[in-house]
Amino acid sequence: MRYMPYDCVVLIKQVPDTKAVTSRAMNDDGTVNRAVLPAIFNPEDLNALELALWIRQNHSGTVTVITMGLPRACDVLRESLYRGADRAILITDRRAAASDTLATSYILSCAVKKLESYDLVLCGRQAIDGDTAQVGPQTAEKLGIPQLTYVEELLELNDGRITVRRGIGSGWEKVQAELPVLLTVMDSANTPRPAGARRIMKYKKARSPSELKKEDNAEEKTAALRKKGLLIEEWNLDDIKADLTWCGRNGSPTKVNRIQSVILTAGGHKKIEPTDNGLHELVHELIEDHTIG
Amino acid sequence: MIEVNRTGEVWVFAEQQNGELNEVSLELLGRGRQLAEKLSVKVAVVLPGHQVGSLAEELTAYGADKIYIMDDPLLAEYQTNSYARALCELITRHKPQIVLYGATPLGRDLAPRIASTMKAGLTADCTDLQIEDFFDPSSKKTHRNLLQQIRPAFGGNIIATIVNYDRWPQMATVREGVMPMPERNGQLKAEVVTETVSITPDELPLKILDRHYGQKRVNLKASRIIVAGGAGLGSRDSFQLVWDLANALGGAPAGSRAAVDLGFIDHDYQIGQTGTTVRPALYIAVGISGAIQHTAGMSESARIVAINNDPDAPIFQIAHYGITGDFSDIIPRLIKAIRTKC
Numbered sequence: 001m002r003y004m005p006y007d008c009v010v011l012i013k014q015v016p017d018t019k020a021v022t023s024r025a026m027n028d029d030g031t032v033n034r035a036v037l038p039a040i041f042n043p044e045d046l047n048a049l050e051l052a053l054w055i056r057q058n059h060s061g062t063v064t065v066i067t068m069g070l071p072r073a074c075d076v077l078r079e080s081l082y083r084g085a086d087r088a089i090l091i092t093d094r095r096a097a098a099s100d101t102l103a104t105s106y107i108l109s110c111a112v113k114k115l116e117s118y119d120l121v122l123c124g125r126q127a128i129d130g131d132t133a134q135v136g137p138q139t140a141e142k143l144g145i146p147q148l149t150y151v152e153e154l155l156e157l158n159d160g161r162i163t164v165r166r167g168i169g170s171g172w173e174k175v176q177a178e179l180p181v182l183l184t185v186m187d188s189a190n191t192p193r194p195a196g197a198r199r200i201m202k203y204k205k206a207r208s209p210s211e212l213k214k215e216d217n218a219e220e221k222t223a224a225l226r227k228k229g230l231l232i233e234e235w236n237l238d239d240i241k242a243d244l245t246w247c248g249r250n251g252s253p254t255k256v257n258r259i260q261s262v263i264l265t266a267g268g269h270k271k272i273e274p275t276d277n278g279l280h281e282l283v284h285e286l287i288e289d290h291t292i293g
Numbered sequence: 294m295i296e297v298n299r300t301g302e303v304w305v306f307a308e309q310q311n312g313e314l315n316e317v318s319l320e321l322l323g324r325g326r327q328l329a330e331k332l333s334v335k336v337a338v339v340l341p342g343h344q345v346g347s348l349a350e351e352l353t354a355y356g357a358d359k360i361y362i363m364d365d366p367l368l369a370e371y372q373t374n375s376y377a378r379a380l381c382e383l384i385t386r387h388k389p390q391i392v393l394y395g396a397t398p399l400g401r402d403l404a405p406r407i408a409s410t411m412k413a414g415l416t417a418d419c420t421d422l423q424i425e426d427f428f429d430p431s432s433k434k435t436h437r438n439l440l441q442q443i444r445p446a447f448g449g450n451i452i453a454t455i456v457n458y459d460r461w462p463q464m465a466t467v468r469e470g471v472m473p474m475p476e477r478n479g480q481l482k483a484e485v486v487t488e489t490v491s492i493t494p495d496e497l498p499l500k501i502l503d504r505h506y507g508q509k510r511v512n513l514k515a516s517r518i519i520v521a522g523g524a525g526l527g528s529r530d531s532f533q534l535v536w537d538l539a540n541a542l543g544g545a546p547a548g549s550r551a552a553v554d555l556g557f558i559d560h561d562y563q564i565g566q567t568g569t570t571v572r573p574a575l576y577i578a579v580g581i582s583g584a585i586q587h588t589a590g591m592s593e594s595a596r597i598v599a600i601n602n603d604p605d606a607p608i609f610q611i612a613h614y615g616i617t618g619d620f621s622d623i624i625p626r627l628i629k630a631i632r633t634k635c
Contacts, residue, residue, distance in 0.1 A: 018447050101415070102408060130446055132417035134405040137373070141409035146498040147373055149402045163502065169398045171506040175499050246412075253294075253414030253460035257427055257441065260452045269599070269609055274618030279630040282598070282614055291575045291596050292518065292542060292631070 004160065005061035006119040006179070008052035011108055011139065012045040012065055012080065014073040015129040041076045044124025046192040048185040051154060052122050053084045053193065059157065061119070062086045066111050068096060068104065071210040077232055081203040082195030090208050093236040095244060100252035101130075105138030107247055110240040112143060120162070121182040125150060133184065140182035148177060149184040208232035294412040294460040299438075301390035301462070302359070303329040306380065306403075307340040307352060308395050310371075310506065314348055316474070316514070317395030319355045321467055323475030324422055325393055326356045331424045332390070332438060335359050339392075341379045343369035346485075353483040356475050360485045361387075367492040371399060372499050377406040379490040384411060386488075389462050391440050393422070396466035404466050414457035416442035416465045420570070427456045439463070445566075445589055470514035470570050471593070513564065518544030518575045521564055521591070524551035525580020525601065526620065532557040534624040535579055541628045544575070549587045565590035579620050583608025600624075 016037040052063045065080040067073050068091040077088035091111050099107065112121060121143065126133035133149070140147035150167040155174065157163075163176045167186060207225060211232075212218045225231040237247055245251060272278045286292045305325045308315040322338065329336035337359035338352045349360050363379050380403070384392065392407075394400035396418045408415035421443035427436045436458040442465045446453045457463045513519060520542065522535035532552070539546040548558035550565050564571055565587040576594035581587060583599070583606055591597070592611050599612035600620050609615045616623055 016447070101405070101417075102412065105409060130417075132405075133401050134408070134415060134417055137402060137405035138409035141377075141406050147402070147406070148499075149373075150398055167398060168504070168506075171504065173501055173505070174503040175501050177499050253412070253457045254416055254442075254455050255429075255457065256453055257456045258454040260454075269612040269615040272598075272614050272616045274616050274623050274626075276626055276630070278616070279623070279627050282616075283627070283630045285614075286575065286596065289596075 004059065006055055006059050006157070007062045007115075007117050008055055008064070008120045008122060009112055009115060009118045010045070010049045010052045010063065010065045010080070010085070011112075011121065011123045011135070012049065012067045012076050013042045013124075013127045014039050014067065014069055014076045015042045015127050016040075018128050039072070039075065041079050042124055042127045042129075044126065044185060044187050045076075046124070047187050047189050048122040048124050048183070049080055049083060049085065050190045050192040051151075051183070051185055052120070054154075054190065055120065055157065056084075056086075064089065064115065064118075066091065066108065068092070068099075068107055068111075071208055074206075074208050074211055074232055077208075078203055078206055079195065081206060082199045083193055084196065084199065087233070088206075089233045089235060090210075091235050091237075091240065092208075092210060093247075095237055095248050098249040098252060099247060100254045101132055101134040101138060102253060103247050103251035105135050105142055106251060107237065107240070107242055108135065109139050109142035110237075110242045111235060112139070114235070114240050119160075119179045121145070121180070123182070123184050125184045125186050136182060136184040143180075143182065145180045145182055146177045147182045147184070148175060151183045151185045152188055154189070203230065206230040206232055208234045210234060295384065295388045295462060297459065297461050298388045298390055299332075300334060301388050302335045302337045303332065304384075304389040304392045304462075305336065305338050305357075306392065306394045306400065307338045307348065308397060308399055309340070309342055309345060309348060312342075312345060312348065314351060315395055315397060315399075317397060317400075317467070317469040319351075320470070320472040320474050321393045321395060322352065322355045322357060324467075324472045325391075326475065328391060328422060328424055328440070329358070334390070337361060337389070339363070339380065339383060341365075341368045341376055341490075343367075349483070349485050353481050354477045354479050356478070356481060357483045360483055361488050362485060363488050363490050365490065365492055367494070367497060368490075370501055371403075372497050372501075373402055373406050374496045374498055375492050376403055377410060378492055378496050380407050381410050382490045383488060384462060392462045392464045394464070394466045396468045400466050404464060408464055411462070413460050413462055413464055414455075416444060416455045416457075419444045419465045419467045420471045422465065422467065427458060429458065440465070468570050471572065473572075513545055513547055513562065513569045513571050516545035516571070517573050518542045518577075519547050519564070519571055519573045519591075519594075520544055520577045520579065521547040521549060521581060522552050522557065522579045523549040523581030523587075524555060525582070526552065526557055527580075529557045531621060534620065538577065538579075538624050538628055541631045542575070542577075544573075547571075549581045549584075552581075578608050578612070579624070581608055582606045583611065 335358040440463040520539040572593040
């Protein structure tokens with residue numbers, strides 16, 4: 001076995017906590033009030049980050065996290081720094097707004113290509129706001145590297161070769177690939193480590209330039225943070241040499257035609273008394289309309 | 294990407310493992326046929342693999358007009374790159390207007406890779422597909438007869454309808470079990486076309502060391518009658534009543550996510566957003582409150598009976614029949630009523 005360090009890039013996303021949709025998050029008309037939902041680190045992206053940190057711990061190397069979004073997405077970059085990431089990059093640009101999965105994967109692939117080197121690109125299997133699981137495979141295609149989706153376990157990593165167990169629905173397969181490779185990681189792959197107390201103390205002041213923009217003396221503060229190594233890097237579409245044809249709304253072949261909120265239709269069911277008579281009546285009706293034989 | 298091609302066929306990707314077709318491909322064939330009829334074009338199946346020609350008969354009986362067989366030893370085992378290469382080559386050659394895939398782990402691995410190469414749109418996990426005109430308010434143009442790709446999003450709290458009017462083909466993955474299975478008809482005929490594709494060993498970057506197919510103990514999608522239990526059952530022991538009722542009806546038992554998390558029943562039996570989507574003729578929900586995560590997987594059932602001791606449980610809002618009361622009292626009586634058939 002040859003000892004070698006691996007450079008890992010983790011693609012992460014800040015998402016609304018769709019699991020927190022409770023009655024309190026509902027408007028009077030039964031639609032979802034998104035404004036009250038907390039923004040969280042996409043759960044399976046934490047598993048991707050954990051796998052990258054594990055690889056660095058056992059093989060040495062680096063862990064870089066990249067997210068695309070509004071400046072407030074720096075929250076998930078800081079969270080990554082608390083947990084152990086070496087470097088955090090925000091891709092933010094108005095021209096990237098309304099990107100579908102194809103445009104998003106193009107932008108992310110441009111960002112990954114800007115890095116000096118990478119051996120593994122890791123993402124969560126899917127994000128809980130859209131549940132599409134498309135950005136990972138599409139980024140791999142644009143980088144021209146193989147993809148290993150639905151990764152449940154890292155079995156072996158040495159000599160530039162990786163072996164994983166991945167889910168295939170009713171079963172699993174053990175599969176090997178040469179690096180570089182892109183992995184999409186399932187929540188069953190590991191238990192993400194918590195943030196380190198010392199790292200929180202260190203990185204809680206980390207900010208990106210656009211976060212500082214609204215504050216007084218923004219320039220001085222930016223320079224001061226840069227000096228301390230606490231400035232979150234920020235790239236726009238020009239920095240990553242993205243062709244605008246493939247970004248944002250123009251770069252997105254899929255368009256939203258309609259959005260309907262799911263409103264559970266009220267009432268309308270027939271009440272059955274929990275008595276022998278009531279239950280007989282129910283069974284009779286189900287037989288009458290051929291539902292049961 | 295290919296240009297908008299109004300005469301293009303409707304394609305269904307035929308997913309097979311060891312020469313056995315995945316049911317979702319047949320479900321897609323049923324809906325694909327309806328879409329194709331509306332567009333006055335053919336519905337074709339694309340079947341990559343090695344020595345899979347014998348599946349053509351099955352695909353014909355389920356309604357394919359045309360079957361493209363890509364037989365190559367290099368396609369014997371599924372790998373993302375080789376299958377993506379084969380499909381992209383065929384799409385470029387024949388320019389279909391629609392390509393549908395099952396939203397299985399394989400379909401969700403393959404379809405985005407193809408979409409990325411083709412620079413075409415792809416909508417994941419659709420639960421419905423329709424053909425309709427689309428008026429684009431920004432260009433004030435009407436695009437005729439587009440594929441309306443309908444899917445839940447935002448954790449199932451919204452339903453989005455997606456269209457793709459310029460960079461074709463229009464592609465979607467479709468969830469298993471949401472489209473009705475067409476009837477098998479041995480009298481149907483289809484044209485079988487043999488296609489060659491240029492796969493190189495470079496397009497097989499993975500080494501498959503081992504593959505294990507678990508025996509799925511249960512096929513909820515195929516069940517006409519489902520009895521599902523939730524957290525309200527209270528214990529694995531009392532969950533036995535769910536099994537008993539399912540047995541009495543000749544149906545399948547199932548559980549909500551809460552019931553699975555509590556260990557009342559195994560994950561294979563889970564209905565809902567993170568489990569299986571079903572649309573049986575009869576769905577009996579016992580002790581299930583009716584959170585959206587659950588109802589997203591069963592609200593299409595033809596008849597829904599809810600049994601719950603909380604008269605305000607949301608499940609009653611989508612139920613056709615509601616019984617308020619204690620399940621441990623109601624289920625044995627209901628079984629008796631079924632056995633005596635009134």
